[in-house]
Amino acid sequence: MIEPGLALQTAVRSTLIARAGVTDHVDPDRIRAGSIRPEQMPAIVLSPARVELLGRASGGQVVAEVALMLNLWVVADGSTVAEVVAGAMLRALMDAPAAEGFAIDEWDRPALVWLPDPDPAQSRTRAAVSLKAILRWRAD
Numbered sequence: 001m002i003e004p005g006l007a008l009q010t011a012v013r014s015t016l017i018a019r020a021g022v023t024d025h026v027d028p029d030r031i032r033a034g035s036i037r038p039e040q041m042p043a044i045v046l047s048p049a050r051v052e053l054l055g056r057a058s059g060g061q062v063v064a065e066v067a068l069m070l071n072l073w074v075v076a077d078g079s080t081v082a083e084v085v086a087g088a089m090l091r092a093l094m095d096a097p098a099a100e101g102f103a104i105d106e107w108d109r110p111a112l113v114w115l116p117d118p119d120p121a122q123s124r125t126r127a128a129v130s131l132k133a134i135l136r137w138r139a140d
Contacts, residue, residue: 002101003051004049004051004064004066004102004135004137005048005049005050005051005066005068006033006049007099007101007102007135007137008049008066008068008097008131008133008135009033009046009049009068011097011098011099011100012046012068012070012093012097012131013031013032013033013046014097014098015092015093015097015098016031016044016089016092016093017031018092019088019089019091019092020088021084021085021087021088021091021092022044022085022088022089022092024084024088025042025081025084025085026042026043026044026072026085030042030043030044031043031044031046032044032045032046033045033046033047033048034046034047035047035048037073037118037124038073041073041074041075041124042072042073042074042075042081042082042085043072043073044070044071044072044073044085044089045070045071045073046068046069046070047068047069047070047071049066049067049068050066050067051064051065051066052064052065052066054134057136059138060138060139061136061137061138061139062136062137062138062139063105063134063135063136064134064135065132065133065134065135066132066133066134066135067130067131067132068130068131068132069128069129069130069131070089070128070129070130070131071126071127071128071129072085072086072089072126072127072128072129073124073125073126074124074125074126075123075124075125076117076123076124076125077123082125082127086112086127086129089110089112089129090110090112090129093109093110093129093131094109094110095107096133099135101137102135102136102137103135103136103137104133104134104135105133105134105135105136106133106134107133108131108132108133110129110130110131111129111130112127112128112129113127113128113130114126114127114128115127115128
C-alpha cells in the first residue's frame with residue numbers, strides 16, 4: 001500500500017467524483033490534493049493527512065488513524081452552490097469509501113464547519129469537512 005494518508009485521499013476523491021451532487025457543480029479536475037486556495041472555483045482541496053501509527057495487527061498488518069480535512073472553495077455570489085455541494089459531500093462520505101489495498105476498520109462520519117476566507121478582500125466561501133478513519137493493511 002502507498003502511504004495511508006494518500007491511500008485514504010485517493011479513496012475519498014474517487015467517492016466524491018462518483019457523486020453527481022458534487023460533480024454537477026465541481027469539475028472532477030478541481031477535486032484534488034493540495035494545501036493552498038485554488039485559482040479556479042468551485043473546487044475541493046484535500047489537505048495533507050495526519051497519520052498516527054497505532055501498532056501492529058495479526059498477520060503482519062499495520063494499523064493507523066488517518067485524519068483528513070477537505071476544503072470546499074466557492075465564489076460567494078449569492079447562490080446556494082456552496083450549500084448544495086457541501087450537503088452532497090456529507091451524504092457521499094456518510095459511510096466509508098471503497099478501499100483498495102487496505103481495510104477501513106472505523107469511520108467517523110464527516111463534520112462540517114463554515115469558515116471565513118482568510119483574505120477579506122476576496123469574495124469566497126469556504127467549508128471545511130473533517131474525516132477520520134482507522135486503516136489496516138498488510139505491511140510488505
